[in-house]
Amino acid sequence: MSTEMLGLLVNALGETSYMVGASAAVALLIGLPLGVILVATSRGHILEQPVLNRLLSGVVNATRSVPFIILMVAIIPFTRLIAGTSIGTSAAIVPLSIAAIPFLARLVETSLLEVDPGLIEAARAMGATPRQIIAKVLVPEALPGVILGVTITIISLIGYSAMAGAIGGGGLGDLAVRYGYQRFRVDIMAATVVILIAQVQIVQFCGDTLSRWLNKK
Amino acid sequence: MIHLADITKTYPSPSGPVEALRGVSLTVNRGEIFGIIGRSGAGKSTLLRCINMLERPTSGKVSVDGRELSSLPEQAVRQARKSIGMIFQHFNLLSSRSVYGNVALPLELAGKSRAEIRQAVEPLLELVGLTDQSNRYPSQLSGGQKQRVGIARALASQPQVLLCDEATSALDPETTKSILRLLRDINQKLKLTIVLITHEMHVIKEICERVAVMENGAIIEEGPVFEVFTNPRSAVTREFIRTVINHDLPEHFQDTVFSSTPVPGGSLLLRLSFLGRTAEEPVIAGLVRRYGIDVSILYGNIDHIQNLPFGTLIVELSGDAGRVESAMNALRDYKLGIEVIGYVDRNARAAG
Numbered sequence: 001m002s003t004e005m006l007g008l009l010v011n012a013l014g015e016t017s018y019m020v021g022a023s024a025a026v027a028l029l030i031g032l033p034l035g036v037i038l039v040a041t042s043r044g045h046i047l048e049q050p051v052l053n054r055l056l057s058g059v060v061n062a063t064r065s066v067p068f069i070i071l072m073v074a075i076i077p078f079t080r081l082i083a084g085t086s087i088g089t090s091a092a093i094v095p096l097s098i099a100a101i102p103f104l105a106r107l108v109e110t111s112l113l114e115v116d117p118g119l120i121e122a123a124r125a126m127g128a129t130p131r132q133i134i135a136k137v138l139v140p141e142a143l144p145g146v147i148l149g150v151t152i153t154i155i156s157l158i159g160y161s162a163m164a165g166a167i168g169g170g171g172l173g174d175l176a177v178r179y180g181y182q183r184f185r186v187d188i189m190a191a192t193v194v195i196l197i198a199q200v201q202i203v204q205f206c207g208d209t210l211s212r213w214l215n216k217k
Numbered sequence: 218m219i220h221l222a223d224i225t226k227t228y229p230s231p232s233g234p235v236e237a238l239r240g241v242s243l244t245v246n247r248g249e250i251f252g253i254i255g256r257s258g259a260g261k262s263t264l265l266r267c268i269n270m271l272e273r274p275t276s277g278k279v280s281v282d283g284r285e286l287s288s289l290p291e292q293a294v295r296q297a298r299k300s301i302g303m304i305f306q307h308f309n310l311l312s313s314r315s316v317y318g319n320v321a322l323p324l325e326l327a328g329k330s331r332a333e334i335r336q337a338v339e340p341l342l343e344l345v346g347l348t349d350q351s352n353r354y355p356s357q358l359s360g361g362q363k364q365r366v367g368i369a370r371a372l373a374s375q376p377q378v379l380l381c382d383e384a385t386s387a388l389d390p391e392t393t394k395s396i397l398r399l400l401r402d403i404n405q406k407l408k409l410t411i412v413l414i415t416h417e418m419h420v421i422k423e424i425c426e427r428v429a430v431m432e433n434g435a436i437i438e439e440g441p442v443f444e445v446f447t448n449p450r451s452a453v454t455r456e457f458i459r460t461v462i463n464h465d466l467p468e469h470f471q472d473t474v475f476s477s478t479p480v481p482g483g484s485l486l487l488r489l490s491f492l493g494r495t496a497e498e499p500v501i502a503g504l505v506r507r508y509g510i511d512v513s514i515l516y517g518n519i520d521h522i523q524n525l526p527f528g529t530l531i532v533e534l535s536g537d538a539g540r541v542e543s544a545m546n547a548l549r550d551y552k553l554g555i556e557v558i559g560y561v562d563r564n565a566r567a568a569g
Contacts, residue, residue, distance in 0.1 A: 116307075118307055119310075119311060122303070122305060125298060125303040126326055127298035127299040127323075140313045143313065216354040216355075217356050
């Protein structure tokens with residue numbers, strides 16, 4: 001392996017990790033509460049708000065139905081507003097986050113819905129407030145599932161980040177396209193694929209382990 | 218302690234409103250164990266949830282310990298719920314928390330400090346006999362142990378009232394007995410008022426002082442357990458009692474046609490229930506001696522309701538019609554439950 005190639009790979013791995021890590025953090029920060037709100041405001045739940053629920057659900061569906069490559073281009077003005085530029089690795093974090101937030105929110109929603117309604121009833125019978133029910137019952141009980149949801153989100157982000165090259169985001173996927181595909185560098189193509197596989201394996205393994213450790217069922 | 222006045226609860230449904238409770242009034246005294254029995258769908262679960270306002274009644278008043286919960290806003294109701302414990306059929310323990318963590322939960326919700334929590338939880342675990350299981354998780358416990366955690370958790374906020382929602386229905390008979398014993402213990406030790414709902418009559422028989430029978434969203438019968446058992450007035454109640462005390466006629470009487478008026482040369486079938494001390498009196502021997510009639514015992518059983526003996530006898534009185542009549546009158550002077558099954562023609566019976 002040439003030092004040139006090694007440099008390219010290390011650089012691309014750094015970019016991918018940066019984009020995925022940052023957008024996953026944003027997704028967690030916004031997607032997790034959004035998932036909680038989607039559940040809590042649903043019909044018959046602790047903070048029933050049918051109108052708000054339908055509105056949020058609509059927005060989530062709309063965002064999720066746009067293909068990522070289109071989303072990335074479509075929100076360029078928004079990206080410029082947030083990141084100050086619409087091209088580059090940092091700029092790519094904006095569309096990646098926008099795509100990951102509703103994705104994670106739905107996964108969080110699914111995990112929270114699996115919490116036995118009896119537990120919520122028990123907490124209500126103890127005089128818990130809705131906020132306490134969320135913090136002490138819903139989220140801790142759903143945590144193993146939420147962790148798996150975060151894992152899936154990170155892996156999806158690794159996939160999405162390959163498209164970030166379209167707006168100059170760089171990263172492993174971009175490297176594979178530009179060198180491996182367009183310049184027929186089979187060695188670089190193979191190396192990026194191997195690194196991507198390893199990355200996904202590591203993320204999945206960590207997520208599974210953490211989830212299993214938290215799951216006392 | 219608990220006073221329900223004319224509670225109704227109506228749920229909307231696609232096929233029109235469903236009336237779960239139709240005007241239920243009920244008083245539970247301080248310190249007693251009150252049972253509500255009914256088939257599934259009778260409304261007992263909804264009624265229980267009206268006591269702590271998990272279900273807000275459509276109309277009617279709920280007061281607990283002198284406070285009218287049904288007129289309070291949600292926040293005040295939440296506060297009031299802290300003095301009403303509740304345990305559940307499926308325990309509803311948090312799987313992510315250890316035994317200790319589950320019992321600590323109500324105290325955490327009340328904003329108690331770690332030290333206060335430790336001070337409260339440890340004696341509770343001891344009370345329910347789970348001190349050595351403190352660090353285990355619910356999935357590692359048996360059903361009976363889980364319910365003990367549920368009880369400890371319900372007692373953590375030092376409630377005045379404990380609501381039991383089919384608390385033993387998911388447990389085997391042995392475990393049910395031990396949980397019922399525990400409930401009776403805490404009722405006596407802590408002077409706790411307990412309301413339990415069940416579909417199992419033996420639970421009522423075991424620990425309740427008074428019972429209400431529910432059917433179709435209404436209470437159809439109510440009274441001291443002893444009285445309801447010995448003198449059931451409704452068919453539903455009799456059906457429930459039959460599950461713990463055999464009320465059937467002996468097999469060879471099953472197809473017999475009974476007459477409600479005396480039959481010449483016939484005999485009279487009675488079902489006698491002996492309550493408490495009278496179970497020890499020589500009633501039958503007295504009848505034979507004083508009235509010169511024949512008494513044959515067709516069926517007999519002695520049971521205990523809350524440690525009081527309770528006997529059932531099916532007897533056949535035969536002999537001179539006048540004497541049988543006077544014997545009947547004499548029986549009425551005893552404190553007995555008497556149910557006239559009917560007169561039967563002995564010859565017809567012999568032929569049959």
